[in-house]
Structures are given as structure tokens and as C-alpha cells.
Amino acid sequence: EDKVVQSPLSLVVHEGDTVTLNCSYEVTNFRSLLWYKQEKKAPTFLFMLTSSGIEKKSGRLSSILDKKELFSILNITATQTGDSAVYLCAANAGGTSYGKLTFGQGTILTVHP
């Protein structure tokens, strides 16, 4: 059975801190790894990773995938209170199951002023 595990489950930091969120996966016929941010409503897309070792960046957020060790990390530098949210990692299978995302349980990030 496909499985995605995120750690830590929750994290409390102060503004300006840097955080690293972890995601490990076991997915048959793996195709891509996605990160979403969820703030009390719909998950919003952050990154999609398909290749190992290639960092994707968007402002203060960056992410990288290791397909050999089956994990990904999401880094947020100079955190702000607006970064407080649940960060979800999801693995996308290929073949006929393409688009069927298996989500982790999420990491709850709280950024204090």
C-alpha cells in the first residue's frame, strides 16, 4: 500500500527562523512529489518535483527530492506569521493511477511574531 510520512507533525518557531519539513514516501510506480500549503481551506499548490537533486525555489520556499532515498524536504527561510499553515506532501503514482495523490498527515507550522 502506498504510504507518505511527514515529520515533524508540528513545529513552533519565531519569525525569522528557518524551518525544514520532511517527507518520506513509498509509492508503487512513483511519478512525482508535490507540496501543498493548507490554511483552513483548500490546499494550494507549492511545488512539484520529478527529478532527484534539482532544487525548486519560490521566494523564501525551496524544495528538493531524493529518489534514491525516497524523501523530499521543504525549506522555508526567514519565516513570517503568514507562513503558519499545514504543509502537505503528496506522492503521485504513474500509469492508470496518475493523478491519484497519496498524502502525508501534514506538518502544522506555527510562526510566532
Place this chain on the structure above:
Amino acid sequence: DTGVSQNPRHKITKRGQNVTFRCDPISEHNRLYWYRQTLGQGPEFLTYFQNEAQLEKSRLLSDRFSAERPKGSFSTLEIQRTEQGDSAMYLCASSLDRGGGTGELFFGEGSRLTVL
């Protein structure tokens, strides 16, 4: 608004009643997905459609659940004889599959179900 639209946003019902949720995907998207999310958990896959064809259903989708996408546009998710364990957020998502697509799903705001 051109995003994924779901309604109703909230539904409170008594155990044993039937409920139906509707999802309108982004107009050019050919794939539509239903997920369920309970408090403190990530979304769990329920089912998905490629155009009007339902291609896969999770084991989570008991025989009380049925989903349709009759014309390959909007979709409905019906839960019959609701149980308290059905209380959750039901998320709809859509994507454009070009036969090698990005896999990026766009989610709606969700329909929150509370079964009393």
C-alpha cells in the same frame, strides 16, 4: 471565478439521511478527483474521473457512496444513510491530463459534512 467550485460548503445532517455534494471543476480540466479529509489528517483519495469515466475507486468508498460525472463536466458525490464516521471535509480537485501532464491538482474549498 475560474477555480474549482464546491457546494454546499457546509452540510449538517442527521444520521441516516442522504446527502449530495456538487463539484464544478476548472472548465478545461478533464480529470476530476474526490478526496476526504478528517481533522489532523491529510486528504485521502476516494475516486477520480477522466472525462465522464470513473477510472478508480478507493476501498474507502463503501457501497453507500456513489460519484458521477455525467457529461464530463461537473460531478456529484452522494452519501446514502449517513453515519457519524462520514463527518469530514470532502474535497474536489481537477487537473488537465495531456497524457503526460504535470500531476498538479487544483483543489476546491471543500464541503464540510457534519453528521449528528
